[in-house]
Amino acid sequence: MIDFTISDDLAARRDRIRRFVQEQIVPYERDPRLTQHGPTDELRNELVELARSAGLLTIQAAEADGGWGLSHVEQAVLYEAAGWSTLGPIAMNCAAPDEGNMFLLGKITTPEQAATFLAPMIAGHQRSAFAMTEPGGAGSDPGQLQTSATFDGENFVVNGRKWLITGARGAKTWIIMANLEDNPHLPSGPTLFLTDGDQQGIVIERIMNTMDRNYVEGHAVVEFRDLTLPRNALLGESGQAFRYAQLRLAPARLTHCMRWLGAAERAQSIAIAHAKTRTAFGKPIGEHQGVSFMLADNEIALHQCRLTIWHACWLMDSGAKGRHESSIAKAYVSEELFKVADRCVQVLGGIGISDETVVEMIFRDMRAFRLYDGPTEVHKYAIGRQILR
Template structure:
């Protein structure tokens, strides 16, 4: 039997997180260090210090590394609470891409790599990047990877161009995906490498202008030019990068949904408050059917999102791979929550497209949610392929 009931301890924790975000983090939403390219490292460090002082740092990481060690079901409640502000997950060290990178490092990194690259991340002392996406197509379809890592028997020479590399500017832990060509010295194929951000051969060409600004230091164009890494800097096994990327993506898709549900709830709260006090044609906006239907649609969407998130979290906690289910959840929730934010803008009217409320910022930031970790259309294609192979899950009346 699937039971989504939160324990009293988890309920109390989620409420404590939400209050922490309201009291300590929301005031920073107008800080000038929240730039067009996202929070600066200076702002991030200050926010992380606040979460550290509250004992709310890195809820997803193992306790033995300094995290809080929560399972996916508990993360669902905590991340939703943190998402009330887009700066909440930044403060609590559970924002993308660091959260997903910690997940994959914790599963495939060697003990020495964990000590050097992961442990300081869990403690909030460094950020990371996952350098996969390329202008030529490698992103949603990583098989188009063109960055190469030529192995001469002693070391790998990495050359290639990446873009949309989130948080590259200032990040210290770098996970790089590159293709190892066939060679007489060993294995080949798409491979992950791990190195320090100041390694010679990593060139940050520019930070891209984008409509979102919720990721620390934005999204960069990065060139690898003669980057030399030794065999000990391979992360996992040579040729296994695509499998590792999929291992990272299933839980990362879900945590995105958790965080954005919290942001959507914030928009709904602001829209309701506005609709209760603003009048038009002799009565409050909320009394007009055109407005209260939008509020009802939002509540329906968020209710369904929360149930879907908690179901997939339950599957992950029961060691189900749930690649198919995470695609379903990510595709549906990214579309539905964006509609929630859009309706909130509409309810607010002209003020909704200004910075007088945070809704405008959340609306812009949330647009990217329909693209990263796989555009909706890619997920729908993968879902359809699974159905063609195995049939619909709903052919079985028992289901889960």
Template sequence: MSISQEVRTLADKVEVFVREVIVPYEKDPRRDHHGGPLDEMVFEMREKAREAGVLTPHIRADGSHLTQRETAHVLIRSGLSPLGPLACNTSAPDEGNMYLLGKVGSPELKERFLKPLVEGRGRSAFFMTEPDGGAGSDPSMMKTSCRPDGNHWVISGRKTFITGADGASVGIVMAKADEGACMFLVDLPHPAIRIEHVPNTIDSSVPGGHATITIDNLRLPADQMLGEPGEGFKYAQIRLSPARLSHCMRWLGGCIRANEIATDYANRRMAFGKTLIDHEGVGFMLADNLIDLKQAELMTDWCAGVLDTGVLGTAESSMAKVAVSEALMRVADRCVQVMGGTGVTDKTIVEQMFREIRAFRIYDGPTEVHKWSLAKKIRRDWKAAQAG
């Protein structure tokens, strides 16, 4: 499927906005707070995005989503600055949470919880990962419990690395009942949900950081559950593949810009009588970057096309997540190397992109877990072929 002129024009608008309006915010002192910018700055940028007509660009006015291939075209451009996704309201975890609610939320839940997110008036958090041997790469280890109490449910447990929880207005909480995993929506802040601490982390693009949370007898009406008891993992799967892929889209945009910066540096900086680009060791690194960036783009587009057929695309998104995150890590590392001492300073976003991509290789599933999952599929497919 080709990308329509309408979407191409929209993507161009996003790129111009990010480069001209948002890039200057990269030096704003409000950027660094528990690993991310202050909400004051986030909502200031979003107002400018609203005025420019590029707020939540992947969701149309009627609530329908762009296709995954169209979304990639737009989200890559939003990622040209680490602040671009925040400004345009295409960032994680909000983008994935909006996608999920748009797919499975009731009209009442969409009005109450989804609408403010689409309008950029709030942030959200997805409460799944747990400390102390609980859910993480293996969600079946979930310890947070929920039990029915009349027409309510009561939830208790602990969560950790909950991105954006500090300052979020909407929470999606996963807990385990006798029937299996359940998923609930909650207004934040809530007195039964307490932030224990927000650690300093290697990445610095997320407002609210990655908090550790205690949930103490959180009592919610039954109509704030998504679907029925035991359907939580089914809904998590709906969110999973597109969320993995949108990470690839955004950070591909960031590494395209980092490579632009490194390329400009290599063409200006003199050493040993000539510009760095004329030294084969440097020129070859930038050539390798072009190769990795194109491979990441093509892998993202391929997986997006698979998801657009309506399948879950679990294996395909695992392959894309591994291939793109590893390729972008190589790109970010080479950009730092090309720029030498300047590459490890905050004079440009190159140093930040290196940190962000290093974190990207872990969240939404580390490379090793995806490869293990793919290896299990290979064995299942082999057994099925032998039996057939």
């Protein structure tokens, strides 16, 4: 039986996070270091230190690593609180792509790799990048992977071009997906590699101009030019990249949903406050049916999205893989929350398209959310295949 009760301890932690975000993080939303390409590393580091001082850094980590050892349902409750500001998860070191990358590295690194690449991430001292998406190659269909790697028994040499690589500039921990060519030493096929971002051969061509600005240092175009890596740069087993990516994707889809639910709730609160005070035709606009219905539709959507997320999390906490349910959640929640943000812009009227409130930023970021970790159409394709089996 599903129990929707939130324990007193979890509620207290939720409220603690919400207060922290509202009181200490929200003021940074006007900081000039929140640029068109997202927060700069300087801003990110300052926010991380605030969370560290508040005892709220990397709460998703295992207790042995200084975190809270959260279940998926507990993450859902707490990440929603963190998402009240798009800077909240960045401060708390539970934002994408680092949160998902930490989850993956915690599953498949060797002890030596974990000490070098994972531990500094958990401590908030360095960021990461996951380099898979390619122009004309891997994306929604990773089977189109074009980046190649050769292996001579001692070293891998990686060549290829990637784009939309989130947080690439300044990232220290890099996970790179490449197609390992046939060789007499290891199984070939799509393979993950783990390396330091300062390696010669990783060339950041440019930072792309995108509509969203909530990821540290934006999204980059990257080229690997004879990137030479030692054998111990192999992450997991060769030829198993797609399987490992699936380990990361199901929970990462859900954590995206959790964080953006918090942002949509913030937008709704701003729209409600405006509807109570802005007057038109002799009364507050919230008393006009057209506006009240939009706010009601938002409230319904927020509630349904929360239940969808919690159900998928409950299944995963029960031991299920949750791939089907997380696809349902990602497809449904991303579409519904974008509608919420859109209605909030409409309720706000002229100021809704300005930066007088954060709603316009949430709206733009929410539009991009519909594409993160697979567009809606890819998830619906997977859902359709599953139900027709």
